[in-house]
Amino acid sequence: QVQLVESGGGLVQAGDSLRLSCAASGLTFGSYAMSWFRQAPGKEREFVASINWSGGFTYYADSVKGRFTISRDNAKNTLYLQMNSLKPEDTAVYYCAADRGVGGDYAPTHRMDYWGQGTQVTVSS
Numbered sequence: 045q046v047q048l049v050e051s052g053g054g055l056v057q058a059g060d061s062l063r064l065s066c067a068a069s070g071l072t073f074g075s076y077a078m079s080w081f082r083q084a085p086g087k088e089r090e091f092v093a094s095i096n097w098s099g100g101f102t103y104y105a106d107s108v109k110g111r112f113t114i115s116r117d118n119a120k121n122t123l124y125l126q127m128n129s130l131k132p133e134d135t136a137v138y139y140c141a142a143d144r145g146v147g148g149d150y151a152p153t154h155r156m157d158y159w160g161q162g163t164q165v166t167v168s169s
Contacts, residue, residue, distance in 0.1 A: 046070040046158045048140050053163030060130050060167070066123040066140030066160055074098075074118040077147020079156065080125045082136035082165075089139070093125065094151045101148025108134075130167045137162040 052064040064080070079094040093104045093114040102114050113126040123140050141156035 046142075048142060048158055048160035050138060050140055050160045050163040053138060053165045055166045055168065056130055058131055058167055058169050061126070061128045062130065062165060064125040064127065064138055064140075064163060064165075066125075068121045068123065068142065071142065071158065073116075073121040073142075075144070076142040076157075077145050077151070078114075078116060078123045079141045079143070079147070079151040080112075080114060080123075081139045081141060081153065082134075083139070083162075084133075084136040087136075089153055091151055091153070092138070094147050094149060095123070096147035103149050103151075127165070130165075132167050132169045135165060135167050137164050 047069045049067045077096050080092040081089050082092050083089040091105055095102045095114045099116050111129045115124045139162045140160045142158040143156045
């Protein structure tokens with residue numbers, strides 16, 4: 045079956061960096077657009093970034109543009125999210141997701157075909 049497993053979360057201070065990874069199995073990874081979402085306590089899950097199948101097109105939420113970078117390694121079936129200049133408001137559970145769409149654009153949650161279980165990112169001030 046399809047599995048998306050996130051890792052790399054943790055507790056950091058404001059201004060620090062983290063790199064999240066999402067290891068995919070059970071699907072033809074290179075055929076899927078991939079996205080990152082996050083959900084803070086008491087809030088709805090929100091889009092963070094997406095990338096098309098080849099990695100040639102990316103798209104970011106305004107709140108993370110210029111600080112976060114999404115990338116993928118199709119040879120390793122792995123998606124990444126490099127997060128720099130972290131802020132307390134970035135605190136959330138971060139999820140990776142796969143869909144059969146084009147990718148590299150805004151990705152609504154209902155379009156996703158598969159989800160990971162999430163990894164917690166906590167940024168202290």
